[in-house]
Amino acid sequence: MRRYGVWVPLLFLLPAMGILFFLQFFVWSWNINIALHDVTLMNFQKEWDFVGLQNFIRVFTDPTTMASLKNTAIFTISSVSLQMFFGTAISYFLYRADSLVEKIFRPIIIIPWLSSVVVAAFSWKLMAAENIGFINRILSAIGFHRINFLGNSNAAMFLVVLASIWWGTPFVILLLSSAMTSLSPQLVEVAKIDGATEWIFFTRVALPILLPFLVVALILTTVWAFNQFSLVLLLTEGGPMNATRVFPLHGYQAAFDLGEFSYGSAVSLGALIMNMVLVYLYIKVSGVEFAD
């Protein structure tokens, strides 16, 4: 580590910090500015009237908002818990597998991480399509009724959650796999000699070592699931009857479908505050220290 005054390091950091300042700091301030004014498609490029907190009051007294918050809770809780469950299990099984087995399965399992949200949405739409969908093909082959996934509230939510698990779990696997390299193989051998079963080794030895990484994965998947809406937009457009209209989608559609930009900004700031509270709670409850 070497000192060169302020200017040399600053010069190296300038492009990155310029981008952060403009696209984070300035744009977040602009978001607050829009939320405090009345901005719609009508006056978008004209004068904006200052309305104080009125947009926030409108958002949080709107019954559609309450419905969308409920959808977000259902979506986030089911998607995150299953992503964490599958992510932990599969990365652990990959870690415990022979290197040949691992070499075969790892690339297959990370394919969704390389899939655009459009690929995820299109392929699950095709899986669930009423006539040509794989799921309905199987259901009718074994004598069940076909399900109209996009016409039934519960089925649509199920589909969105399923697609988000498919899309999001590989990231958890990648993150935890790099953490598991710190679990040395000798540890397993020592535990085996001491008579520990696989389950005891996993819960008593592996989990405590992995805990900080699990908390990081939990925080990231929660924030991403909470704010995820492009997948929902492409799969169901929030339908049927707003059954999958999650909270951030509620803001996006208010802005870009109805031209209510201020309303949308108030939603996104609401989402930001909820994110910060969730992250704070996770860090407090887990008791993991994130110094440095």
Place this chain on the structure above:
Amino acid sequence: MSEKTSRILILISYSIFTLLPIYWTTNLSFQKDVSFPPTYFPDDFGVVNYINLLNTRGIVTSILNSLMVAALSALVSIIVCSMAGYAFSQLEMWGKKFLFGAVLATLLLPPTLNIIPMYSVFSELGWLNSRLAMVLLYQLSNMPLNTFLFTNYFDTIEEPIVESAIVDGAGPFRRFVSIFIPLSKPAVIAGYLFAFRFSWMEYLFGATFIKAPSKRLFPAALKVAVRSSQYSVDYGIMTAGGILLLVPTLLILVFGQRYLEAGLQLGGVD
């Protein structure tokens, strides 16, 4: 059944879950007529869906646009992030931890939450329908992972090499260009692949900010192309489009898996 067998069975089941949607999309994409009832394998094999897709107005242009935007975004990303990583890893400066934290915080502040103010700002600046503005915007999403990657990689470069460069009179700029970058080929490749992957795949910003057909990016153009009319969806175009959108990133996996994995190890949030 031994524990080993059951572990492999679980991996197989999860792999089937992963592959099913891809298999089904591929299967349908090679059927001449994507209609009822579908078969498990294309018995009327044909590439007509791909031909229809490529003949759809604006699709080929959008593929070229996306390739250009992704290639340029990735190049800019490795320049910006290697410079930042060098400062974080090698130079001492007041407030560095705070700035590193600001990069880290980007992971927890999803840019999509800011799409409305960005739209407003880009509109004021005349940046809507601009592919270069997308290159700039994608830098934000690519920054955390690539900055960690370069910071951690530069940390592993051995001190004697740096010391001897200093003895030879190389200043901080010289060392960056002639020592750190040339010794960091794996990080440069991984960083390029990460940023290319993200920028090629991104849908929401591209679809919201670029409406001019000649400038559209591929994911957004596909979404427009599958809507054959207001109420109907062209499944043929959907299948072929999904596969074409997936192929470049799958090629990254096939040819760059070594770099991706090493890169993720370094870029991991630890």
